[in-house]
Amino acid sequence: MLMKQQCLLKRAFLALVVALIALFPVTHEGTLSSVAASGDTTPVASIDSTTLDQKLQAILKDPKLQGGITGVSVRKADTGEKIYTSFGDIRLRPASNMKLLTGSTAMDILGPDYQFSTEVLTDGQVKGKMIHGNLYLKGKGDPTLMKKDLDQFAKDLKAKGIDKINGNLIADDSWYDDVRYSQDLNWSDEHNYVGAQVSALTLSPNEDYDAGTVIVEVNPGNKTGDLPKVTLTPETDSVVIVNNATTVAKGEAKSISIAREHGTNRIIIEGKMPLDGTRSQSWSAVWDPSMLAIDVFQKSLKAEGIEIVGNGGMKTGVTPSGATVLTSKKSMPLKELFIPFMKLSNNGHAETLVKEMGKVRSGEGSWDAGLVVMKEKLKQFGINTDTIVLRDGSGMSHKNLVSADELTSLLYNIQGKSWFPAFEASLPIAGVPERMIGGTLRNRMGDGLTAGNVKAKTGSITGVSTLSGYVTAKDGTELIFSVMINNYISGPVTPIEDAIAKVLAEYESN
Template identity: 30%
Template sequence: MKRLSGWRAAGLLWVAVCAQTTWAQSVGCEASCTPLAQTIAGLLQDPSVARDHWGIAVEGMDGAPIYSLNEGQLFQPASNAKLFTTAAAMALLGAKATYQTKVLARGVFEDGGKLTGHLVLIGNGDANLSGRVLPYVAPMPGQKPDAAESGPAPLRYLEEMADQIAATGLKSVQGDVIGDDTVFPWEPYAQDWAIDDAVWGYGAPVSALSINDNQIQVTVTPGGSVGAPASVLLDPAMPYYMLDVAVTTGAAKSGSTVQMERAPGSRVLRVYGAIGLHGQPDVEEIAIQDPAEYAAMALKGMLESRGVHVTGGARARHRVLMDTESFSRESGAVVDAARKEVSPQQRIEPSDDAAFDVAVTGEERTLARHVSAQLVEDIVVTNKTSQNLHAELLLRQLGLARGRDGTIAQGARVVRQFLGNAGIDKDDFVFLDGSGLSGHDLVTPRATARLLRYASGQAWFADLKSSLPVGGVDGSLEGRFTKAPLKGKVFAKTGTLGEARALSGYLECASGRTVIFSIMVGNHLPQVHADREVMDKIVEAIAAAN
């Protein structure tokens, strides 16, 4: 997960204010009394990271303290928040949980395969209605995940359901195709998600009817000569967005200056800039504005290509909350924002069928269905690739299964209760989403270490650990810790958000001992990676010292 800082390097003047105390004075004796502490202190004195805010917690699998620095201070966890969401999901939903997507026909059935009524595609929170291959397999070096041309089609499960519908003998629908995501309320974005994130696939809106990770791949390829228009292709090639393209082919080796923009709520995608002659295509993932509507449009087109005539249109059915819920950090309760008091134990029901114009006389038949992969397989994808949408769907599933509804607030409440039961101090974390994309999420390194220690004693620990990226091997750590002795020995979740970075997990050390670590950085300089390099050196030092 990445959010590019809005700061621009050009024209910025950085003023360094030197502290009057020594490093040892600022962090206390612990930072200068052991070889490991001395090594870390030396690394953090590097001018490129000395002004960053660091928090570190290292402990044995039995909880024995090894090293700490600012371990009780709050940091933005970024995607380290996924550790908390996926652990709660493993514990409370279960590794074998599955979710069913189905197509219902509502109305009057007549001879000749005619339906007077609607087809309703009902989402149930399946995160993998896509071309993704499960169980997860790490892509070959240099290959973008799930981008192989020979891989499964991104809308393959919709195609399979369209085949099932056609096989029933249905020939015409005198009505609409409706994408229904009302199992969760329509809360596409969590609090404090940045508006510019909403353009990109990593900031895609959340829907119980999610399709292809709620994103479209946009590929810009240079033309055959300098000055020629570049080509822009969408995958899937469904006409959902209207393209406004102004991309020319620049001189050879001139690189790419391609930009993509879409106003909130707009279905116009503007693509502009230049791309160098003979250069590699520029490939980006663009978020789908309304996933349920997109899925309905795709299914309608698939049915028509199979000879099923649909007279109506494709539309989405959402459930909008009338009373917004907010999360109370102090009590862990859900608070009604309008009344500022604890809401009653009341589940918010879906919007009325008649009001939405889907209530029709006749009968209801299930024409197609698809059952998701088991939850544990999705958790591997969520942690290995740091998939924001999947973490957000898990949060809503937690709220639906263990709270009062599939809202963000209810999911956060369930996670909070889970963490309390795990022995984590209630003041050591604040989560307003499931992925860590919210700038209001906060957590301490000691809370993260405590979670990892708690997980190590649970029946689901092996599954959770195997879902983490492995240094030098796969996921978001494929390009880090690529050499012995750390290759294959670091099992950890990464996190990057603006000027925050984190790395937390399990480390198999030189002695064969496994330790738990959480390293978090706040307020590093924008668009630099020195803190990540020092972070990796700290992990090396921990491994060598233990």
């Protein structure tokens, strides 16, 4: 009987403990996100929550976080004091929050006024209207080079009286090494613009500057049974279009796929395009960006009446050291390039910056050299580099690791840098619809105190969503925050990030 009473007392005590835990949650330090059994897709926020800790803990009970891990770190921007952290010291995958590390180090190493360059050179002599020798198009990493720039090069040559080239047209991409993909890029991403090859000589199809890609546009044919019409921007013979699609009757469902065949420059188009169908458009990464550039340049020369004569053709090669520069172009300064880079989260820009940092600091335009330079600079920024793993510049790798506390530490420590205003201006701004201002946050947090207030970098790869940046609280306190959600499988989880940002925007310390 006594043992039975003791057992009942133990059960009653355990029930009381469970009830107390439910009423008074564990402190936020080092706790996992709580599990809820509801299928509700909106963030959980308790009406009764009053303190910052309680409000954020309530949000982190969202059922979509079950089985994953979420790192959150919040600091005061003026002192760097941490006012909230939950798994803030746990290394997590940053996705495109990696660009905060890449961008800050590039700003410091290269400088906000840094410009990339592209040159047109010859190893021969200009006699009369003819170049007797090869003509080189030498790229030095500019991801903003466009067809209009190659057209201008051709006009410059024409203005010099040149109308013939008795030699080869040579693409020189030797400014960087010949490794075109970062080490952990999935092969299934290679055809997509987010995984385009990184080359020192490359071309962008428009002013989003997705270098190494062409825009493929598919429109209906003239009648049922026709092949759909396909156009490329820029026009080029360096890729092969394989059109297996069909134009079908009005009202039928559209099902167009556009994908580059792995390891080739064959872009395969399949499916059905109804006569009344809207265009399908895709930014397709090419297999060899330098050959895309030289092919488009050859077309620009031809449009200006400049011919390649003799046995000359298009090749790749290295410009001799004594070659003569005939014309050249500098890119926009880095502070301007950062707008499409950070606002639109351009992966190619990030990887180019890694290679350029390696080239400038160590003379080697490679990921290996650039990542070493980045790590050294991050250490100077006060980051504990023993706790991070750098595998690329864009965050596409699932092997990158950094903690939320280190991200907020970085964002705190760089505020005093002379280039910081340009860096901050490049961050997406919540709820601002203009694409090059709101960026990847233009359709998020568009009301209340977050609109126009949250300035932060987004990040997303499979199972990962992140948001890190700056926000001004209701009481005027400037805050730095990082939210890193890893290993979620039911989404979207961006409403959780937005809810946290909303709490910070409404924060009043008194």
